[in-house]
Amino acid sequence: MAPTPNPRILYTAIPQSLPVFGEHITFDESATIDLDTAELNGGVLLKTLAFSADPYLRGRMRDPSVQSYTPAFVPGEPIVNHTIATVLRSEREGFKAGDHVVGLLPWAAYSIVPPDARIKPVSNEAGVPWSYYVGILGMPGQTAYFGLKRLVELKAGQTIFVSAGSGAVGNVVCQLAKLEGLKVISSAGSDEKVAYLKEIGVDHAFNYKTADTNAELQKAGPVDIYWENVGGPTLDAALANMNRFGTILVCGMIHDYNSRGDPYPIKNFGAILSKSLTVKGFLVNNLIAAEKEGTAVFDREMGKLVADGKIQYKEHRYTGIENGAKAFLDLFKGDNFGKAVVIVADQ
């Protein structure tokens, strides 16, 4: 069979602030792959169905000498992120053509992964779209679920503030918190997103671009738990409106991801002392590693909540791998509405 085109999204240069398409990230159509004869060397040939665009990827686009929790991307190589794929051919035990798997895979139409690659079979008993497995049933959903259930003791009647509440993680946090009987305050960056927050049950939603976050929290707080997705002035306002003995879960700080070397200066750190707060930074991988059964409890519970419609889920779908860079860059403009996923193939 003739070689098949294998379009890819490449990481091409280290950005100092906001990455620019064509400079730091490019779309490459030069590669091909022979799907029938390409050597697998004991591994698996995968066809990408969908991948996720997440803010944390910005952290991998850095000078490799800067230590962080994930290795730096290598210029010239494809971006890598959570992906759902179909097995086309396999030399690895436990995987056969037609299976579906999730894993950290290159942003490419096809990929060959080595025999020890960390890919996980997905059965999709809930019968949801496959792309859900890189969103609410994948890393962002796991982040919300394990962060909320393992890092803080939730009590009905408490007040939680979730920044970026319409985002991939935030909206799941809002809904899980509602199911636990908490009062939920949440901010988002457009009136349309605020309307969505109200739809999914948020008690007090506001547009941080037109409202004053501090005033909103004074009105609806004080805050027992702050789920931090953004950093910057929102964090300062949250610190000022925390309740005594409150907890801040630091999941993301998108405000600073593109201001490397000059992060937003936080004025209200002293509230941690004066109000006896606890602040926990975390990575979902470490929370999962501490689980006896890995993600099993999440797979069961969240799968059921989504299948039963008890948790709503909204995707922002970008169709075609050529839109992968846009899906990622839109995150920093607040232009996505719903979980950003790139649909590469239907099956």
Add this chain to the structure above:
Amino acid sequence: MAPTPNPRILYTAIPQSLPVFGEHITFDESATIDLDTAELNGGVLLKTLAFSADPYLRGRMRDPSVQSYTPAFVPGEPIVNHTIATVLRSEREGFKAGDHVVGLLPWAAYSIVPPDARIKPVSNEAGVPWSYYVGILGMPGQTAYFGLKRLVELKAGQTIFVSAGSGAVGNVVCQLAKLEGLKVISSAGSDEKVAYLKEIGVDHAFNYKTADTNAELQKAGPVDIYWENVGGPTLDAALANMNRFGTILVCGMIHDYNSRGDPYPIKNFGAILSKSLTVKGFLVNNLIAAEKEGTAVFDREMGKLVADGKIQYKEHRYTGIENGAKAFLDLFKGDNFGKAVVIVADQ
């Protein structure tokens, strides 16, 4: 008997930044008390032996409309803090003339406390100077002990950084950490204090006024536990040099106590996310309230460590109640060396 002079240190006005003697704090010699006939109304007449001067008192010198963990002082009334005193007369069961007690008492030569006042008898089986009971065997010692033993899991071989290591709390933290097998890094504000830190076993001590904190921590770190006494640029340097999964215990932020409304802006909050740190603000009172036996375990263990000379202790003694304000104000200039105590009477 003729009335006896009862000199006092009064809080007279709300300071905006550094309190000034004669304006915000004054020495008052106008009051008298008749030690034989003053009405006790079921309470206890106490003669002050010594009281403690602590940075946290600055937080009580504020506009009462500002909420915080301790009530605001009332202008015109004496400053109140941890004091060791002798009972002169008592109408309260369990207290008799000659007993020693500790409690939050006014900065005055004598005081009458109501029947429900929280005063605690002290037996001093260790035979140490009475003033130790407002220092290493009192609140500052308890802060170090319960903070370190209850808020973080100490493991031999870990590295702890203690700012203001020659201070009342810091020096106890350094020594307790050494006893647990930790490597101790500590900063202080003079070469004399640095020499003292080395004497009490600190592995890497430096003068933050002449050395670069960030460079010192790069050399001696990374830091698993940061005991925060100061805030400001030291906190930013600590955040930059924390180890993954490290813990920051926020005990004090003296850098900001007199910069109300304009605290030092923290640039490295993002390290909490990127290094999965946990940050805990705490108050010793809440830690003690969570103890089944109150301070009993501390009284036993720390009393023995001090009596056996396993923990060294240094006091900066100010003799005479008239020096109470100076003892307090010196804290913000770094002019104390050792625990600041004011000796009001010998027995």
